[in-house]
Amino acid sequence: MxxxxxxxxxxxAAARSGLVRSGWIGALRRRIPPSAVRYLGLAVLALLLISIAAELHRVLRDVTLADIGTALANTxxxxxxxxxxxxxxxxxxxxxxxxxxxxxxxxxxxxxxxxxxxxxxxxxxxxxxxxxxxxxxxxxxxxxxxxxxxxxxxxxxxxxxxxxxxxxxxxxxxxxxxxxxxxxxxxxxxxxxxxxxxxxxxLVAVAGWSVWHRGRSATLNVSGWTVRLPDSRTSAxxxxxxxxxxxxxxxxxxxxxxxxxxxxxxxxxxxxxxxxxxxxxxxxxxxxxxxxxxxxxxxxxxxxxxxxxxxxxxxxxxxxxxxxxxxxxxxxxxxxASRARVAAIGSRAAQTVMPFVPRIAGLAVFGGGVVLLLSGAAPAEGTRLAILADLLPLPFVETSHFLASVVGAALLVVSVGLLGRRRASWQIAVALVGAGAVFSLFKGLDVEEAAVCTTALALLLASRRAFYRGGGAWGATPSWPWICAMAVAIGLSVWLGFLAYRSVDYSRELWWRFALDGDASRFLRGTLGAAIVLAGYALYRVVRAPSAAAPPGKDEFEKIAAIVGQVEDPGAQLALLGDKSFLISGVGTGFVMYGVEGKTVLAMGDPVADDPKVAVDLIWRFRELADRCGGDPAFYEVGPQLLPHYIDAGFSFAKLGEVAIVDLAKFSFQGSAGAKLRQAKSRAERAGLGFRIVPAAEVPSMLPQLRAISDAWLAQQKGREKGFSLGFWSDPYIERFDQAVIEHDGRPIAFANIWRGAGGRQVSIDLMRHVPDMPNGTMDAMFISLMEAAKAEGAATFNLGLAPMSGMPDHSLAPAWSRFARLIYEHGNQFYNFRGLRAFKAKFRPDWQPRYLAYTGPLAVPRVLMDATRLISRGPGALQRQD
Incomplete structure (x- = not known):
C-alpha cells in the first residue's frame, strides 16, 4: 500500500540490529537462528495472504464480472x-x-x-x-x-x-x-x-514528542550515517x-x-x-x-x-x-540527456540491473504462465469468441485453448532455469511465451494475455546476454518458495475454474464435449494438460541422473603431470589418479582439480600453483566455471595460506580437521623425547621387520606382491576403493612412485607409495596397505623408517595426513558446525576412530595445521559434505560412472 x-x-538492517543488540530482545534473537525467523516470517505472511484471499472469496462469491462491469459503466x-x-x-x-x-x-x-x-x-x-x-x-x-x-x-x-x-x-x-x-x-x-x-x-504521543523535541537538536544514526531530526517548524x-x-x-x-x-x-x-x-x-x-x-x-x-x-x-x-x-x-x-551521458548511464544501469535480470525475467515468465492458466480457467468473452468462430474452425480454437494451458504450466517450470541464468531455459522460454501469445489470440482473441506474453518476450530478448550458463533447461532445482508459488498458481486456476462453472453439472461426457460455448469442457482439458506437464517435471526431477564432469584428455593429463612435477606440495600428486576434471590456468602453470556431484562443483585442495597470483586467479576462474555450469563451488581441505583470497571471492569456511606436519629437523631418536621412537624401532627389529624403498623403475616387477597385499587389506576392511581425496589401487598410478615396503622374514607385508614435492623438501604418503596378520608395530616401523629416510634425503617436512574433526574449538559460542564436529570427534568412535587416529599421529610430535571446507551459500555445509562423501566413495572410474 x-x-x-x-x-x-x-x-x-544495521540500524535494526543495533536496536536489539542488548537486553532480553537481543538474547532472544541470539538464540533463534536467522533461518527460523525467516521461515516463520514467510509462514506468517503466507497465512495472512491466505486469510485475505479467503475473506475476499467469501465477500465476492456472489459477485460476477458482469456486475462489476455494470457498476463501472454507471459511474x-x-x-x-x-x-x-x-x-x-x-x-x-x-x-x-x-x-x-x-x-x-x-x-x-x-x-x-x-x-x-x-x-x-x-x-x-x-x-x-x-x-x-x-x-x-x-x-x-x-x-x-x-x-x-x-x-x-x-x-x-x-x-x-x-x-x-x-x-x-x-x-x-x-x-x-x-x-x-x-x-x-x-x-x-x-x-x-x-x-x-x-x-x-x-494524539497525546505526537503532542508529547513535539513538546519534548522543541528546542532540542536530535540526531538518528542509520547504518553509519547520522540523520538530523527535524526542528519544530519542519515537524509542523x-x-x-x-x-x-x-x-x-x-x-x-x-x-x-x-x-x-x-x-x-x-x-x-x-x-x-x-x-x-x-x-x-x-x-x-x-x-x-x-x-x-x-x-x-x-x-x-x-x-x-x-x-x-x-x-x-x-x-x-x-x-x-x-x-x-x-x-x-x-x-x-x-x-x-546527451548521447555520451545516455551511454554512460546505460552502462551503469546495466551493471546495476544485470544481477536482478534473471529474477525479473523469471518472475515475468512465471507471471505469464499464471496469466495463461487463469485465462484457460475463466470463461471466454462471448463477443470475441463469436468473431473468432467466423475466422477459425472449432478444432483450431479447442486445440489453441488446450495448448495455451499447457504452455502456461511449462512457463512455471522453465522460469526456474531462468533464475539460474541457464541459456537453454532462456531459449525454451522465448519459444513458449511467443507460442503463448499466439495461442491466446487463437483461443478467444485474448489480447490482454497476448500483451503479457509479448512483454515477457521483449524482456527476454533484451536480456539475452544475462543467460550464459550451460546445463539443461529442466535440470535447475527450484527453491521451496518457488515450488509453493507453482502450487498456488495451479491451485488458483483450478479454484477459479470451479468457481466460474459452479452451476455446471459435471459428468464424464463433459470431457468430450466440443462446442463454441463449451468453456467448462475446455477448462477441464486444459487443467489436465497443465497437471500432466507439472507431474512430468516432478517425475523428471526424481529420476534424473546427476551431471558429469568431463575426464581429461591425454594431452591435458600430460600437461597436468608436468605441472605436478614443478610444485613443492606433494598433495598435488592426487591429480594423477585420473578420477578428476581440471581447470588449467591461462599461462599453463597451475590448475584446480575437481569433481561434480549434484549441484556441488568440488575442488580438491587449494589451487595447484607455485605462483600465488596464479592460485588467486584460479580461485576466481573456478568460481566462474561453477557459475557457468549452474553449480555451487566449494574447495575441500584448503589450508590457511589463501583464506583471505577465498573470502574476497565470497567463500565461507567450516573447519574439517587438522593435518599433522612433522618437522624433520626436530625428528630424532636422541634424548628423552626420542625414547618412544627408539623403543618402537627396537621392537620392529626384534620382530624381524625390515624396511626398504623400491624405486619406481622396479615397481612393475613387484606389482603382483603389492596387489595381493592391497586385496587382502580391502577384504579385511569389507569395503571398496575410495577416491577423490584418497588414492586407490591402479597399476599406472602405483608405478609412478617409489614404494616404501615393510618385509617380515623377507616377505612384503605392507607398502605405501611415496609422494615427493619438487625439490624433495616436502614428503608424504598416500596409499598405505598391509596384510591382516602383520606383527604389532608394523605401522610404527613404516612411519619411523620413512621419516628417517626422508630426513637423510634432505627433506624438511613429512606430512602424516589429516586427522578429521580434530582441533575444533571447545566453546559455547563456537559456530554450530564446530560444536557438531567436536561432538562427533568425542563420541563417534563407533563409526570412525577419530581420537585414535590423532593419537597415533601425535606420537611423532607434529605441528598441527588446520584444513577447511570453503563453500558458498547459506546452510551449504551438510549438502557439500554429503556430496564430497559420495565423490570419495566412488573410487576408480568416478568420471565414467557419473554418466
Missing amino acids: RGTADTTVETP RGWVILAAFAASALSYCALVGYEHVALRQVGVTHLRPRFVAVTAFISYSFTFVLGFGVLTGGAVRLRRYRTVGLAPSQILAVTLLGAVSFWIGLALVAAVCVMIEPSVVSAVAGLPRGAGIAAGAGA AIVLLGMADILAAALALWLLLPADIHIGYPGFLVVFALATVAGVVSHVPGGLGAFEAVILLGLPSTAHAEIAASLILFRLVYYLVPFAFALVLFVAGEVG
Whole structure:
C-alpha cells in the first residue's frame, strides 16, 4: 500500500540490529537462528495472504464480472474527474514532503520543478512496483546524485518522507476514531471506549514528542550515517503535509464509492487508515488484496460489486495513470540527456540491473504462465469468441485453448532455469511465451494475455546476454518458495475454474464435449494438460541422473603431470589418479582439480600453483566455471595460506580437521623425547621387520606382491576403493612412485607409495596397505623408517595426513558446525576412530595445521559434505560412472 517501500526498505538492517543488540530482545534473537525467523516470517505472511484471499472469496462469491462491469459503466464522469483532482492534491502533498525534507538536509539550490518531478516519479514507481530500493529509491539516487547530493542526504530525504506519511496517517486516524468510534467497533471489533482511548493516546504521543523535541537538536544514526531530526517548524510542516496527503488520497476513493453507502467522510477515513496499514503489513506491492479486503469488510453495505468497481477505479486513478505519466517523464528525462551521458548511464544501469535480470525475467515468465492458466480457467468473452468462430474452425480454437494451458504450466517450470541464468531455459522460454501469445489470440482473441506474453518476450530478448550458463533447461532445482508459488498458481486456476462453472453439472461426457460455448469442457482439458506437464517435471526431477564432469584428455593429463612435477606440495600428486576434471590456468602453470556431484562443483585442495597470483586467479576462474555450469563451488581441505583470497571471492569456511606436519629437523631418536621412537624401532627389529624403498623403475616387477597385499587389506576392511581425496589401487598410478615396503622374514607385508614435492623438501604418503596378520608395530616401523629416510634425503617436512574433526574449538559460542564436529570427534568412535587416529599421529610430535571446507551459500555445509562423501566413495572410474 502507500508508503510500503519507503517505510520497510529504507530501514537498514544495521540500524535494526543495533536496536536489539542488548537486553532480553537481543538474547532472544541470539538464540533463534536467522533461518527460523525467516521461515516463520514467510509462514506468517503466507497465512495472512491466505486469510485475505479467503475473506475476499467469501465477500465476492456472489459477485460476477458482469456486475462489476455494470457498476463501472454507471459511474459518472464528474465523479472520476473529482477523484483525479483529489489524487492530484495527494501527490502535491507528496511533493511537499520532498521540498521540506530537502530543506531539512540543507539543500536549497535545486529547482522546484526538478524536485517535483523527482518526487512524483519516485512515489509513483514505489506505489505501483513496491521494492522501494529498486524503484522509487533508485529514482531518487539516480536523479539527486547528478546534482551533487550525498547518499546520506538522499537517505535523510527518504526517511523524512516515510515519517511524514506515518505521522499523517496516525493523526488522521486518531482524530477520526474520536469522531466516529463506532466505525472501529464495526471493523476491528473493539469497544467504543477502546477506540476513543487509542485515538487520544496517538494524539497525546505526537503532542508529547513535539513538546519534548522543541528546542532540542536530535540526531538518528542509520547504518553509519547520522540523520538530523527535524526542528519544530519542519515537524509542523511534516504533520500538515502528512495529514493533507492522507485526507486527499482517502477523498479520491470516497468520491468513487456508490451513493447508497451511508458512511461519513470521517468514518471512512478510519476504514481507509486501517486498510492502508493492512496493505503495508501484507508486503504485497501496492497492498493489492489486503487493502481491498479491509475496505470491503469495513464499509456498511452489501453492494459489493459497486464497491469492487470503485476500488478498481481508485487503482486506475491514483496508481496506474500517475505511474504511466511518471514513466513517460522518466524516459523523457533520460533520453533528453546527451548521447555520451545516455551511454554512460546505460552502462551503469546495466551493471546495476544485470544481477536482478534473471529474477525479473523469471518472475515475468512465471507471471505469464499464471496469466495463461487463469485465462484457460475463466470463461471466454462471448463477443470475441463469436468473431473468432467466423475466422477459425472449432478444432483450431479447442486445440489453441488446450495448448495455451499447457504452455502456461511449462512457463512455471522453465522460469526456474531462468533464475539460474541457464541459456537453454532462456531459449525454451522465448519459444513458449511467443507460442503463448499466439495461442491466446487463437483461443478467444485474448489480447490482454497476448500483451503479457509479448512483454515477457521483449524482456527476454533484451536480456539475452544475462543467460550464459550451460546445463539443461529442466535440470535447475527450484527453491521451496518457488515450488509453493507453482502450487498456488495451479491451485488458483483450478479454484477459479470451479468457481466460474459452479452451476455446471459435471459428468464424464463433459470431457468430450466440443462446442463454441463449451468453456467448462475446455477448462477441464486444459487443467489436465497443465497437471500432466507439472507431474512430468516432478517425475523428471526424481529420476534424473546427476551431471558429469568431463575426464581429461591425454594431452591435458600430460600437461597436468608436468605441472605436478614443478610444485613443492606433494598433495598435488592426487591429480594423477585420473578420477578428476581440471581447470588449467591461462599461462599453463597451475590448475584446480575437481569433481561434480549434484549441484556441488568440488575442488580438491587449494589451487595447484607455485605462483600465488596464479592460485588467486584460479580461485576466481573456478568460481566462474561453477557459475557457468549452474553449480555451487566449494574447495575441500584448503589450508590457511589463501583464506583471505577465498573470502574476497565470497567463500565461507567450516573447519574439517587438522593435518599433522612433522618437522624433520626436530625428528630424532636422541634424548628423552626420542625414547618412544627408539623403543618402537627396537621392537620392529626384534620382530624381524625390515624396511626398504623400491624405486619406481622396479615397481612393475613387484606389482603382483603389492596387489595381493592391497586385496587382502580391502577384504579385511569389507569395503571398496575410495577416491577423490584418497588414492586407490591402479597399476599406472602405483608405478609412478617409489614404494616404501615393510618385509617380515623377507616377505612384503605392507607398502605405501611415496609422494615427493619438487625439490624433495616436502614428503608424504598416500596409499598405505598391509596384510591382516602383520606383527604389532608394523605401522610404527613404516612411519619411523620413512621419516628417517626422508630426513637423510634432505627433506624438511613429512606430512602424516589429516586427522578429521580434530582441533575444533571447545566453546559455547563456537559456530554450530564446530560444536557438531567436536561432538562427533568425542563420541563417534563407533563409526570412525577419530581420537585414535590423532593419537597415533601425535606420537611423532607434529605441528598441527588446520584444513577447511570453503563453500558458498547459506546452510551449504551438510549438502557439500554429503556430496564430497559420495565423490570419495566412488573410487576408480568416478568420471565414467557419473554418466
